[in-house]
Amino acid sequence: MQNSINYDQIKAAAVYHPKPQNIKYTYGTAGFRMKADLLDSVIFRVGILGVLRSKKLDSKTIGIMITASHNPEQDNGVKLVDPYGEMLEQSWEDYATLLANAQTEDDLVDVIKQIISKNDIDESKPASVVYARDTRPSGPALVSALVDGLKALNAKIIDFGIKTTPQLHYVTRCYNTQGTMDSYGEPTEEGYYKKLAIAFRKIVVGKPRLSPIYIDAANGVGAPKMRELAKHIGNDNLEVILINDDYTTQGKLNYQCGADFVKTGQKLPFGCSIKYQDRAASFDGDADRIVYYYVDEDGTFRLLDGDKIAGLAGGFIIDLVKTAGLEGINVGVVQTAYANGSSTTYLEKVLNVPVSCVPTGVKHLHHEAEKYDVGVYFEANGHGTVLFSQKALKTIQSVKGQTAEQENAIEKLRALTDLINQTVGDALSDLLLVEAILTNRQWTLKQWDQAYSDLPNRLVKVVVENRHIFKTTDAERKLVEPAGLQEQINKLVSEYKDGRSFVRPSGTEDVVRVYAEAATREECDKLAYKVAGLVYDQAGGTGGKPKEFL
Ligand code: 16G
Ligand code: MG
Numbered sequence: 001m002q003n004s005i006n007y008d009q010i011k012a013a014a015v016y017h018p019k020p021q022n023i024k025y026t027y028g029t030a031g032f033r034m035k036a037d038l039l040d041s042v043i044f045r046v047g048i049l050g051v052l053r054s055k056k057l058d059s060k061t062i063g064i065m066i067t068a069s070h071n072p073e074q075d076n077g078v079k080l081v082d083p084y085g086e087m088l089e090q091s092w093e094d095y096a097t098l099l100a101n102a103q104t105e106d107d108l109v110d111v112i113k114q115i116i117s118k119n120d121i122d123e124s125k126p127a128s129v130v131y132a133r134d135t136r137p138s139g140p141a142l143v144s145a146l147v148d149g150l151k152a153l154n155a156k157i158i159d160f161g162i163k164t165t166p167q168l169h170y171v172t173r174c175y176n177t178q179g180t181m182d183s184y185g186e187p188t189e190e191g192y193y194k195k196l197a198i199a200f201r202k203i204v205v206g207k208p209r210l211s212p213i214y215i216d217a218a219n220g221v222g223a224p225k226m227r228e229l230a231k232h233i234g235n236d237n238l239e240v241i242l243i244n245d246d247y248t249t250q251g252k253l254n255y256q257c258g259a260d261f262v263k264t265g266q267k268l269p270f271g272c273s274i275k276y277q278d279r280a281a282s283f284d285g286d287a288d289r290i291v292y293y294y295v296d297e298d299g300t301f302r303l304l305d306g307d308k309i310a311g312l313a314g315g316f317i318i319d320l321v322k323t324a325g326l327e328g329i330n331v332g333v334v335q336t337a338y339a340n341g342s343s344t345t346y347l348e349k350v351l352n353v354p355v356s357c358v359p360t361g362v363k364h365l366h367h368e369a370e371k372y373d374v375g376v377y378f379e380a381n382g383h384g385t386v387l388f389s390q391k392a393l394k395t396i397q398s399v400k401g402q403t404a405e406q407e408n409a410i411e412k413l414r415a416l417t418d419l420i421n422q423t424v425g426d427a428l429s430d431l432l433l434v435e436a437i438l439t440n441r442q443w444t445l446k447q448w449d450q451a452y453s454d455l456p457n458r459l460v461k462v463v464v465e466n467r468h469i470f471k472t473t474d475a476e477r478k479l480v481e482p483a484g485l486q487e488q489i490n491k492l493v494s495e496y497k498d499g500r501s502f503v504r505p506s507g508t509e510d511v512v513r514v515y516a517e518a519a520t521r522e523e524c525d526k527l528a529y530k531v532a533g534l535v536y537d538q539a540g541g542t543g544g545k546p547k548e549f550l
Pocket of ligand 2: 069285289
Protein backbone atom coordinates (compact mmCIF):
# COMPACT_ATOMS: atom_id res chain seq x y z
CA MET A 1 0.00 0.00 0.00
CA GLN A 2 3.03 2.22 -0.56
CA ASN A 3 1.10 4.51 -2.88
CA SER A 4 -2.20 4.93 -1.11
CA ILE A 5 -2.92 8.09 0.78
CA ASN A 6 -2.27 8.30 4.52
CA TYR A 7 -4.23 11.24 5.90
CA ASP A 8 -2.48 11.26 9.26
CA GLN A 9 0.82 11.55 7.48
CA ILE A 10 -0.51 14.51 5.47
CA LYS A 11 -1.80 16.26 8.58
CA ALA A 12 1.47 15.71 10.40
CA ALA A 13 3.39 17.27 7.49
CA ALA A 14 0.90 20.12 7.04
CA VAL A 15 1.50 21.33 10.60
CA TYR A 16 4.88 22.60 9.41
CA HIS A 17 3.28 24.58 6.57
CA PRO A 18 0.39 26.44 8.18
CA LYS A 19 -1.76 28.72 6.07
CA PRO A 20 -1.49 32.35 7.17
CA GLN A 21 -4.74 33.84 8.48
CA ASN A 22 -6.74 36.33 6.44
CA ILE A 23 -5.26 35.63 3.04
CA LYS A 24 -7.22 34.54 0.03
CA TYR A 25 -5.08 32.80 -2.57
CA THR A 26 -6.11 32.47 -6.21
CA TYR A 27 -4.62 30.28 -8.92
CA GLY A 28 -4.61 32.84 -11.74
CA THR A 29 -3.32 33.13 -15.31
CA ALA A 30 0.20 32.39 -14.19
CA GLY A 31 -0.50 30.07 -11.25
CA PHE A 32 0.02 31.46 -7.75
CA ARG A 33 2.26 34.52 -7.65
CA MET A 34 3.01 36.93 -4.79
CA LYS A 35 5.57 37.89 -2.14
CA ALA A 36 7.67 34.79 -1.56
CA ASP A 37 7.19 34.83 2.21
CA LEU A 38 3.48 34.15 1.78
CA LEU A 39 3.95 31.08 -0.36
CA ASP A 40 5.16 28.29 1.93
CA SER A 41 1.75 26.74 2.64
CA VAL A 42 0.65 27.26 -0.96
CA ILE A 43 3.60 25.39 -2.41
CA PHE A 44 3.21 22.52 0.03
CA ARG A 45 -0.38 22.16 -1.18
CA VAL A 46 0.54 22.51 -4.85
CA GLY A 47 2.75 19.47 -4.25
CA ILE A 48 -0.30 17.61 -3.01
CA LEU A 49 -2.31 18.67 -6.05
CA GLY A 50 0.46 17.56 -8.40
CA VAL A 51 0.33 14.10 -6.87
CA LEU A 52 -3.46 13.92 -7.16
CA ARG A 53 -3.28 15.02 -10.78
CA SER A 54 -0.68 12.35 -11.53
CA LYS A 55 -2.83 9.66 -9.91
CA LYS A 56 -5.82 10.91 -11.88
CA LEU A 57 -3.90 10.71 -15.15
CA ASP A 58 -2.74 7.13 -14.76
CA SER A 59 0.54 7.94 -13.06
CA LYS A 60 1.73 10.31 -15.80
CA THR A 61 4.44 12.71 -14.63
CA ILE A 62 3.21 16.18 -13.67
CA GLY A 63 5.52 19.21 -13.78
CA ILE A 64 5.77 21.91 -11.13
CA MET A 65 7.67 25.15 -11.74
CA ILE A 66 8.63 27.58 -8.99
CA THR A 67 9.11 31.00 -10.55
CA ALA A 68 7.64 34.49 -10.67
CA SER A 69 8.86 35.26 -14.20
CA HIS A 70 9.40 39.00 -14.67
CA ASN A 71 8.14 40.00 -11.20
CA PRO A 72 10.52 41.66 -8.72
CA GLU A 73 13.01 39.42 -6.96
CA GLN A 74 11.13 39.30 -3.64
CA ASP A 75 8.14 37.66 -5.34
CA ASN A 76 7.83 34.05 -6.23
CA GLY A 77 5.19 31.76 -7.62
CA VAL A 78 4.29 28.28 -8.70
CA LYS A 79 2.45 26.60 -11.52
CA LEU A 80 1.56 23.08 -12.54
CA VAL A 81 2.29 21.58 -15.93
CA ASP A 82 0.18 18.82 -17.47
CA PRO A 83 1.75 15.68 -19.01
CA TYR A 84 2.36 16.96 -22.53
CA GLY A 85 3.88 20.17 -21.25
CA GLU A 86 0.73 22.23 -21.50
CA MET A 87 -0.75 24.41 -18.75
CA LEU A 88 -2.78 22.70 -16.03
CA GLU A 89 -6.31 21.91 -17.25
CA GLN A 90 -8.49 24.85 -16.36
CA SER A 91 -11.04 22.92 -14.29
CA TRP A 92 -8.24 21.94 -11.90
CA GLU A 93 -7.28 25.55 -11.22
CA ASP A 94 -10.23 25.68 -8.84
CA TYR A 95 -8.87 22.74 -6.89
CA ALA A 96 -5.56 24.54 -6.56
CA THR A 97 -7.39 27.55 -5.15
CA LEU A 98 -9.46 25.39 -2.79
CA LEU A 99 -6.41 23.57 -1.45
CA ALA A 100 -4.46 26.78 -0.97
CA ASN A 101 -7.29 28.31 1.05
CA ALA A 102 -8.01 25.36 3.36
CA GLN A 103 -7.33 26.94 6.74
CA THR A 104 -6.63 24.00 9.06
CA GLU A 105 -5.13 20.55 8.58
CA ASP A 106 -8.61 19.08 8.84
CA ASP A 107 -9.92 21.45 6.18
CA LEU A 108 -7.04 20.42 3.98
CA VAL A 109 -7.86 16.74 4.29
CA ASP A 110 -11.49 17.50 3.52
CA VAL A 111 -10.55 19.27 0.31
CA ILE A 112 -8.25 16.43 -0.72
CA LYS A 113 -11.07 13.93 -0.18
CA GLN A 114 -13.43 16.12 -2.18
CA ILE A 115 -11.03 16.26 -5.12
CA ILE A 116 -10.54 12.51 -5.00
CA SER A 117 -14.22 11.73 -4.95
CA LYS A 118 -15.20 14.30 -7.59
CA ASN A 119 -12.59 12.97 -9.99
CA ASP A 120 -12.94 9.36 -9.13
CA ILE A 121 -9.24 9.12 -8.37
CA ASP A 122 -7.76 5.74 -7.57
CA GLU A 123 -5.72 6.50 -4.43
CA SER A 124 -3.55 3.45 -4.85
CA LYS A 125 -2.07 4.55 -8.20
CA PRO A 126 1.58 5.59 -8.04
CA ALA A 127 2.30 9.26 -8.72
CA SER A 128 5.27 11.03 -10.27
CA VAL A 129 6.20 14.72 -10.21
CA VAL A 130 9.13 16.58 -11.76
CA TYR A 131 9.94 20.05 -10.48
CA ALA A 132 12.33 22.92 -11.18
CA ARG A 133 12.87 26.46 -9.98
CA ASP A 134 14.41 29.66 -11.30
CA THR A 135 17.28 31.55 -9.65
CA ARG A 136 15.29 33.51 -7.03
CA PRO A 137 16.84 33.49 -3.53
CA SER A 138 13.53 32.27 -2.07
CA GLY A 139 13.61 29.18 -4.31
CA PRO A 140 15.38 26.62 -2.09
CA ALA A 141 13.07 27.11 0.92
CA LEU A 142 10.00 26.85 -1.31
CA VAL A 143 11.38 23.71 -2.92
CA SER A 144 11.63 22.10 0.49
CA ALA A 145 7.98 22.96 1.20
CA LEU A 146 7.09 21.39 -2.13
CA VAL A 147 9.06 18.25 -1.39
CA ASP A 148 7.31 17.92 2.00
CA GLY A 149 3.97 17.98 0.16
CA LEU A 150 5.11 15.40 -2.37
CA LYS A 151 6.54 13.12 0.31
CA ALA A 152 3.39 13.35 2.41
CA LEU A 153 1.67 11.53 -0.46
CA ASN A 154 4.57 9.20 -1.25
CA ALA A 155 5.09 10.42 -4.80
CA LYS A 156 8.03 9.61 -6.99
CA ILE A 157 9.98 12.87 -7.01
CA ILE A 158 12.26 14.07 -9.80
CA ASP A 159 14.35 17.14 -8.98
CA PHE A 160 15.20 18.92 -12.25
CA GLY A 161 17.14 21.65 -10.45
CA ILE A 162 17.47 25.24 -11.62
CA LYS A 163 15.90 25.59 -15.05
CA THR A 164 14.00 27.94 -17.31
CA THR A 165 10.23 27.50 -17.27
CA PRO A 166 10.15 26.12 -20.84
CA GLN A 167 12.84 23.56 -19.98
CA LEU A 168 10.54 22.20 -17.26
CA HIS A 169 7.69 22.03 -19.77
CA TYR A 170 9.99 20.25 -22.21
CA VAL A 171 11.17 17.64 -19.73
CA THR A 172 7.64 16.93 -18.51
CA ARG A 173 6.60 16.05 -22.05
CA CYS A 174 9.75 13.98 -22.54
CA TYR A 175 9.04 11.85 -19.48
CA ASN A 176 5.51 11.15 -20.62
CA THR A 177 6.34 10.28 -24.21
CA GLN A 178 9.54 8.32 -23.65
CA GLY A 179 9.56 5.14 -25.70
CA THR A 180 6.35 6.02 -27.58
CA MET A 181 5.75 7.05 -31.20
CA ASP A 182 5.48 10.66 -30.04
CA SER A 183 8.74 10.64 -28.09
CA TYR A 184 9.59 14.30 -27.59
CA GLY A 185 13.25 13.93 -26.71
CA GLU A 186 15.68 12.93 -24.03
CA PRO A 187 14.38 13.99 -20.59
CA THR A 188 17.53 15.86 -19.65
CA GLU A 189 18.86 19.40 -19.92
CA GLU A 190 21.55 18.12 -22.25
CA GLY A 191 18.86 16.48 -24.41
CA TYR A 192 17.09 19.82 -24.71
CA TYR A 193 20.22 21.65 -25.91
CA LYS A 194 21.13 18.92 -28.35
CA LYS A 195 17.69 18.85 -29.92
CA LEU A 196 17.66 22.61 -30.44
CA ALA A 197 21.27 22.88 -31.57
CA ILE A 198 21.02 20.11 -34.16
CA ALA A 199 17.83 21.60 -35.59
CA PHE A 200 19.32 25.10 -35.72
CA ARG A 201 22.41 23.95 -37.58
CA LYS A 202 20.27 22.15 -40.14
CA ILE A 203 18.35 25.32 -40.94
CA VAL A 204 21.30 27.69 -41.25
CA VAL A 205 23.67 25.35 -43.03
CA GLY A 206 25.45 27.03 -45.91
CA LYS A 207 24.32 30.54 -44.96
CA PRO A 208 26.72 33.23 -43.76
CA ARG A 209 26.56 33.84 -40.03
CA LEU A 210 24.91 37.08 -38.89
CA SER A 211 26.55 39.74 -36.72
CA PRO A 212 26.59 39.00 -32.95
CA ILE A 213 23.37 39.08 -30.97
CA TYR A 214 23.46 40.86 -27.61
CA ILE A 215 21.21 39.12 -25.11
CA ASP A 216 19.91 40.80 -21.98
CA ALA A 217 19.11 37.80 -19.77
CA ALA A 218 17.35 39.89 -17.05
CA ASN A 219 20.03 38.62 -14.62
CA GLY A 220 17.99 35.45 -14.46
CA VAL A 221 18.12 31.77 -15.25
CA GLY A 222 18.23 32.49 -18.98
CA ALA A 223 21.85 33.61 -18.60
CA PRO A 224 23.51 30.30 -17.67
CA LYS A 225 21.13 28.35 -19.88
CA MET A 226 21.75 30.50 -22.95
CA ARG A 227 25.47 30.14 -22.38
CA GLU A 228 25.07 26.36 -22.36
CA LEU A 229 22.91 26.38 -25.46
CA ALA A 230 25.40 28.62 -27.30
CA LYS A 231 28.17 26.10 -26.59
CA HIS A 232 26.14 23.35 -28.21
CA ILE A 233 25.45 25.47 -31.27
CA GLY A 234 28.99 26.68 -31.74
CA ASN A 235 30.34 30.11 -32.37
CA ASP A 236 30.65 29.52 -36.10
CA ASN A 237 26.86 29.36 -36.40
CA LEU A 238 25.72 31.92 -33.86
CA GLU A 239 27.65 34.53 -31.96
CA VAL A 240 26.06 35.41 -28.63
CA ILE A 241 27.12 38.21 -26.28
CA LEU A 242 25.36 38.03 -22.92
CA ILE A 243 24.62 41.13 -20.89
CA ASN A 244 22.69 41.33 -17.61
CA ASP A 245 23.85 37.81 -16.93
CA ASP A 246 24.60 38.22 -13.21
CA TYR A 247 22.10 35.80 -11.74
CA THR A 248 23.88 35.35 -8.42
CA THR A 249 24.00 38.90 -7.01
CA GLN A 250 20.87 39.59 -4.99
CA GLY A 251 18.65 42.43 -6.10
CA LYS A 252 19.51 42.29 -9.79
CA LEU A 253 16.91 39.91 -11.19
CA ASN A 254 14.60 41.80 -13.59
CA TYR A 255 15.84 45.09 -12.19
CA GLN A 256 15.73 47.67 -14.98
CA CYS A 257 16.20 44.94 -17.52
CA GLY A 258 14.48 42.01 -19.17
CA ALA A 259 11.78 41.64 -21.80
CA ASP A 260 8.99 43.12 -19.70
CA PHE A 261 11.03 46.21 -18.80
CA VAL A 262 11.96 46.80 -22.43
CA LYS A 263 8.49 46.17 -23.83
CA THR A 264 6.65 48.25 -21.24
CA GLY A 265 9.12 51.13 -21.17
CA GLN A 266 9.92 50.92 -24.90
CA LYS A 267 13.56 51.59 -24.10
CA LEU A 268 16.94 49.88 -23.80
CA PRO A 269 17.61 47.85 -20.65
CA PHE A 270 20.21 48.94 -18.13
CA GLY A 271 23.74 48.05 -19.21
CA CYS A 272 22.92 47.87 -22.90
CA SER A 273 24.71 50.41 -25.04
CA ILE A 274 24.10 49.14 -28.54
CA LYS A 275 24.88 51.25 -31.57
CA TYR A 276 23.37 51.53 -35.02
CA GLN A 277 23.41 48.13 -36.77
CA ASP A 278 23.88 46.18 -33.55
CA ARG A 279 21.32 43.50 -32.81
CA ALA A 280 19.85 42.84 -29.37
CA ALA A 281 17.19 40.83 -27.56
CA SER A 282 15.86 40.57 -23.99
CA PHE A 283 14.58 37.51 -22.10
CA ASP A 284 12.39 37.74 -19.04
CA GLY A 285 13.33 36.31 -15.63
CA ASP A 286 12.33 32.70 -16.37
CA ALA A 287 13.16 32.85 -20.09
CA ASP A 288 9.74 32.22 -21.57
CA ARG A 289 9.51 35.61 -23.28
CA ILE A 290 11.74 37.37 -25.78
CA VAL A 291 11.70 40.72 -27.54
CA TYR A 292 14.21 42.05 -30.07
CA TYR A 293 15.35 45.63 -30.62
CA TYR A 294 17.89 47.91 -32.28
CA VAL A 295 18.62 51.61 -32.61
CA ASP A 296 18.16 53.50 -35.82
CA GLU A 297 20.67 55.82 -37.57
CA ASP A 298 19.36 58.72 -35.49
CA GLY A 299 19.54 56.78 -32.24
CA THR A 300 15.80 56.02 -32.05
CA PHE A 301 14.96 52.86 -30.15
CA ARG A 302 13.08 50.29 -32.25
CA LEU A 303 11.26 47.39 -30.68
CA LEU A 304 10.51 44.09 -32.40
CA ASP A 305 7.99 42.52 -30.07
CA GLY A 306 5.92 39.34 -30.09
CA ASP A 307 3.74 40.67 -32.90
CA LYS A 308 6.77 41.23 -35.09
CA ILE A 309 8.04 37.74 -34.29
CA ALA A 310 4.64 36.29 -35.25
CA GLY A 311 4.84 38.13 -38.59
CA LEU A 312 8.39 36.97 -39.24
CA ALA A 313 7.71 33.34 -38.30
CA GLY A 314 4.35 33.26 -40.08
CA GLY A 315 5.84 34.67 -43.29
CA PHE A 316 8.76 32.23 -43.28
CA ILE A 317 6.63 29.17 -42.61
CA ILE A 318 4.07 30.13 -45.26
CA ASP A 319 6.87 30.48 -47.81
CA LEU A 320 8.30 27.10 -46.88
CA VAL A 321 4.90 25.39 -47.01
CA LYS A 322 4.28 26.88 -50.47
CA THR A 323 7.71 26.04 -51.81
CA ALA A 324 7.38 22.52 -50.44
CA GLY A 325 4.09 22.16 -52.32
CA LEU A 326 2.15 21.37 -49.15
CA GLU A 327 -0.98 23.38 -49.98
CA GLY A 328 -3.11 21.06 -47.82
CA ILE A 329 -1.50 22.44 -44.68
CA ASN A 330 -3.20 25.53 -43.31
CA VAL A 331 -1.27 28.12 -41.33
CA GLY A 332 -2.99 30.46 -38.86
CA VAL A 333 -1.93 33.09 -36.35
CA VAL A 334 -3.37 33.68 -32.88
CA GLN A 335 -3.09 37.01 -31.09
CA THR A 336 -4.65 38.85 -28.16
CA ALA A 337 -6.25 42.28 -28.03
CA TYR A 338 -2.81 43.69 -27.19
CA ALA A 339 -1.55 42.90 -30.69
CA ASN A 340 -0.77 46.09 -32.52
CA GLY A 341 -3.46 46.91 -35.09
CA SER A 342 -0.81 47.19 -37.82
CA SER A 343 0.40 43.67 -37.13
CA THR A 344 -3.10 42.25 -37.55
CA THR A 345 -3.54 44.15 -40.80
CA TYR A 346 -0.16 42.89 -42.05
CA LEU A 347 -0.99 39.27 -41.22
CA GLU A 348 -4.43 39.41 -42.78
CA LYS A 349 -3.79 41.62 -45.79
CA VAL A 350 -0.16 40.98 -46.73
CA LEU A 351 0.49 37.44 -45.55
CA ASN A 352 -3.12 36.45 -46.15
CA VAL A 353 -3.33 34.26 -43.08
CA PRO A 354 -6.36 33.80 -40.85
CA VAL A 355 -5.92 35.58 -37.51
CA SER A 356 -7.83 34.72 -34.34
CA CYS A 357 -8.03 36.94 -31.28
CA VAL A 358 -8.35 35.31 -27.84
CA PRO A 359 -8.23 36.48 -24.20
CA THR A 360 -4.83 37.12 -22.59
CA GLY A 361 -2.95 34.14 -21.18
CA VAL A 362 -0.96 31.35 -22.74
CA LYS A 363 -3.61 28.67 -22.29
CA HIS A 364 -6.07 30.58 -24.47
CA LEU A 365 -3.56 31.17 -27.24
CA HIS A 366 -2.24 27.64 -27.11
CA HIS A 367 -5.67 26.04 -27.43
CA GLU A 368 -6.67 28.26 -30.31
CA ALA A 369 -3.41 27.59 -32.13
CA GLU A 370 -4.09 23.86 -31.92
CA LYS A 371 -6.99 24.38 -34.31
CA TYR A 372 -4.65 25.03 -37.24
CA ASP A 373 -2.29 22.58 -38.94
CA VAL A 374 0.43 25.05 -38.14
CA GLY A 375 -0.63 27.55 -35.47
CA VAL A 376 1.60 30.52 -34.75
CA TYR A 377 0.76 32.23 -31.49
CA PHE A 378 2.42 35.21 -29.88
CA GLU A 379 1.46 37.74 -27.27
CA ALA A 380 2.78 41.22 -27.94
CA ASN A 381 4.82 40.88 -24.73
CA GLY A 382 7.02 38.28 -26.42
CA HIS A 383 5.55 35.02 -25.23
CA GLY A 384 4.75 32.61 -28.01
CA THR A 385 5.54 29.61 -30.12
CA VAL A 386 4.44 27.65 -33.19
CA LEU A 387 2.42 24.45 -32.91
CA PHE A 388 2.43 21.70 -35.50
CA SER A 389 -0.62 19.41 -35.53
CA GLN A 390 -0.28 15.63 -35.80
CA LYS A 391 -1.43 15.92 -39.40
CA ALA A 392 1.20 18.55 -40.19
CA LEU A 393 3.92 16.55 -38.45
CA LYS A 394 3.06 13.37 -40.31
CA THR A 395 3.00 15.14 -43.67
CA ILE A 396 6.25 16.98 -43.04
CA GLN A 397 7.96 13.79 -41.86
CA SER A 398 6.83 11.57 -44.71
CA VAL A 399 6.54 13.74 -47.82
CA LYS A 400 9.21 13.62 -50.52
CA GLY A 401 10.08 16.66 -52.58
CA GLN A 402 9.91 16.46 -56.39
CA THR A 403 12.69 18.97 -56.87
CA ALA A 404 15.78 19.97 -54.91
CA GLU A 405 14.05 23.20 -53.98
CA GLN A 406 11.03 21.38 -52.61
CA GLU A 407 13.19 18.92 -50.72
CA ASN A 408 15.14 21.78 -49.20
CA ALA A 409 11.96 23.47 -47.97
CA ILE A 410 10.70 20.21 -46.49
CA GLU A 411 14.03 19.66 -44.71
CA LYS A 412 13.75 23.10 -43.18
CA LEU A 413 10.17 22.53 -42.06
CA ARG A 414 11.28 19.27 -40.49
CA ALA A 415 14.04 21.01 -38.59
CA LEU A 416 11.62 23.72 -37.46
CA THR A 417 9.40 21.13 -35.80
CA ASP A 418 12.36 20.24 -33.59
CA LEU A 419 13.67 23.76 -33.15
CA ILE A 420 10.41 25.22 -31.90
CA ASN A 421 9.34 24.26 -28.39
CA GLN A 422 5.94 22.60 -28.87
CA THR A 423 4.94 22.87 -25.23
CA VAL A 424 5.06 26.60 -24.47
CA GLY A 425 6.71 29.87 -25.49
CA ASP A 426 10.45 29.58 -24.96
CA ALA A 427 12.91 32.48 -25.16
CA LEU A 428 15.86 30.24 -26.08
CA SER A 429 13.99 28.34 -28.74
CA ASP A 430 12.33 31.51 -30.07
CA LEU A 431 15.71 33.23 -30.26
CA LEU A 432 16.97 30.39 -32.43
CA LEU A 433 13.83 30.53 -34.54
CA VAL A 434 14.30 34.24 -35.24
CA GLU A 435 18.04 33.84 -35.82
CA ALA A 436 17.43 30.93 -38.17
CA ILE A 437 14.94 32.92 -40.22
CA LEU A 438 17.08 36.06 -40.33
CA THR A 439 20.10 33.97 -41.31
CA ASN A 440 18.14 32.34 -44.11
CA ARG A 441 16.81 35.62 -45.35
CA GLN A 442 20.10 37.44 -44.61
CA TRP A 443 18.05 40.23 -43.10
CA THR A 444 19.07 42.92 -40.66
CA LEU A 445 16.68 43.78 -37.84
CA LYS A 446 15.75 46.87 -39.79
CA GLN A 447 14.78 44.84 -42.84
CA TRP A 448 12.63 42.63 -40.65
CA ASP A 449 11.09 45.72 -39.04
CA GLN A 450 10.08 47.12 -42.42
CA ALA A 451 7.23 44.63 -42.85
CA TYR A 452 4.93 47.16 -41.17
CA SER A 453 5.07 50.13 -38.79
CA ASP A 454 3.50 49.77 -35.36
CA LEU A 455 0.74 52.18 -34.48
CA PRO A 456 1.83 54.20 -31.45
CA ASN A 457 0.43 52.50 -28.37
CA ARG A 458 0.28 53.02 -24.64
CA LEU A 459 -0.54 50.88 -21.63
CA VAL A 460 -1.79 52.56 -18.44
CA LYS A 461 -2.54 50.98 -15.06
CA VAL A 462 -5.50 52.20 -13.03
CA VAL A 463 -5.82 51.27 -9.36
CA VAL A 464 -9.45 50.72 -8.40
CA GLU A 465 -11.25 49.59 -5.25
CA ASN A 466 -12.39 46.34 -6.83
CA ARG A 467 -11.09 45.21 -10.19
CA HIS A 468 -13.41 42.19 -10.17
CA ILE A 469 -16.37 44.38 -11.13
CA PHE A 470 -14.83 44.61 -14.62
CA LYS A 471 -16.28 41.98 -16.94
CA THR A 472 -15.24 41.70 -20.58
CA THR A 473 -16.38 39.97 -23.74
CA ASP A 474 -15.18 39.60 -27.35
CA ALA A 475 -11.69 38.41 -26.34
CA GLU A 476 -11.45 41.22 -23.78
CA ARG A 477 -12.03 43.91 -26.37
CA LYS A 478 -15.31 45.11 -24.86
CA LEU A 479 -16.52 45.78 -21.34
CA VAL A 480 -19.86 44.35 -20.33
CA GLU A 481 -19.62 45.72 -16.80
CA PRO A 482 -19.60 48.29 -15.27
CA ALA A 483 -22.67 49.00 -17.37
CA GLY A 484 -22.42 51.96 -19.71
CA LEU A 485 -18.64 52.37 -19.51
CA GLN A 486 -17.95 50.77 -22.89
CA GLU A 487 -20.26 53.26 -24.65
CA GLN A 488 -18.28 56.11 -23.15
CA ILE A 489 -15.00 54.53 -24.22
CA ASN A 490 -16.38 54.08 -27.75
CA LYS A 491 -17.24 57.73 -27.87
CA LEU A 492 -13.72 58.75 -26.91
CA VAL A 493 -12.15 56.31 -29.37
CA SER A 494 -14.23 57.68 -32.24
CA GLU A 495 -12.53 61.06 -31.81
CA TYR A 496 -9.07 59.69 -32.75
CA LYS A 497 -7.75 58.60 -36.11
CA ASP A 498 -7.07 54.84 -36.12
CA GLY A 499 -8.06 54.89 -32.45
CA ARG A 500 -8.57 51.68 -30.51
CA SER A 501 -8.76 51.18 -26.78
CA PHE A 502 -9.88 48.49 -24.36
CA VAL A 503 -9.98 47.95 -20.64
CA ARG A 504 -9.50 44.69 -18.72
CA PRO A 505 -8.76 43.63 -15.16
CA SER A 506 -5.23 42.27 -14.79
CA GLY A 507 -4.89 38.59 -13.96
CA THR A 508 -1.57 39.03 -12.18
CA GLU A 509 -1.74 42.42 -10.43
CA ASP A 510 -4.41 44.24 -8.47
CA VAL A 511 -5.01 46.82 -11.21
CA VAL A 512 -7.10 47.47 -14.29
CA ARG A 513 -5.17 47.83 -17.53
CA VAL A 514 -6.02 50.35 -20.22
CA TYR A 515 -4.60 49.89 -23.71
CA ALA A 516 -4.82 52.48 -26.44
CA GLU A 517 -3.42 53.00 -29.91
CA ALA A 518 -3.91 55.76 -32.46
CA ALA A 519 -2.35 57.27 -35.57
CA THR A 520 0.13 59.51 -33.74
CA ARG A 521 2.02 59.26 -30.47
CA GLU A 522 0.32 62.36 -29.14
CA GLU A 523 -3.18 61.19 -29.96
CA CYS A 524 -2.49 57.74 -28.60
CA ASP A 525 -1.26 59.10 -25.26
CA LYS A 526 -4.24 61.39 -24.98
CA LEU A 527 -6.66 58.61 -25.71
CA ALA A 528 -4.99 56.26 -23.22
CA TYR A 529 -5.12 58.77 -20.40
CA LYS A 530 -8.64 59.90 -21.18
CA VAL A 531 -9.89 56.33 -21.03
CA ALA A 532 -7.88 55.76 -17.84
CA GLY A 533 -9.44 58.86 -16.31
CA LEU A 534 -12.89 57.63 -17.28
CA VAL A 535 -12.26 54.29 -15.61
CA TYR A 536 -10.91 56.05 -12.53
CA ASP A 537 -13.90 58.36 -12.23
CA GLN A 538 -16.62 55.88 -13.04
CA ALA A 539 -15.40 52.66 -11.49
CA GLY A 540 -13.97 53.37 -8.07
CA GLY A 541 -10.46 54.62 -8.81
CA THR A 542 -8.22 55.09 -5.79
CA GLY A 543 -4.86 56.58 -4.98
CA GLY A 544 -4.62 59.26 -7.65
CA LYS A 545 -5.90 59.62 -11.17
CA PRO A 546 -3.44 58.80 -13.98
CA LYS A 547 -3.07 62.12 -15.74
CA GLU A 548 0.22 62.31 -17.59
CA PHE A 549 -0.15 63.69 -21.15
CA LEU A 550 -3.48 65.39 -20.43
C1 16G B 1 0.74 35.94 -17.38
C2 16G B 1 0.51 35.09 -18.59
C3 16G B 1 0.82 35.88 -19.84
C4 16G B 1 -0.01 37.14 -19.86
C5 16G B 1 0.15 37.91 -18.59
C6 16G B 1 -0.88 39.01 -18.52
C7 16G B 1 0.87 32.69 -18.75
C8 16G B 1 1.84 31.58 -18.57
N1 16G B 1 1.35 33.91 -18.54
O1 16G B 1 2.09 36.30 -17.28
O2 16G B 1 0.51 35.08 -20.93
O3 16G B 1 0.34 37.96 -20.92
O4 16G B 1 -0.07 37.06 -17.48
O5 16G B 1 -0.83 39.65 -17.29
O6 16G B 1 -0.28 32.49 -19.07
P1 16G B 1 -2.00 40.59 -16.83
O7 16G B 1 -3.25 39.76 -16.73
O8 16G B 1 -1.55 41.11 -15.52
O9 16G B 1 -2.13 41.66 -17.85
MG1 MG C 1 8.04 34.56 -17.92
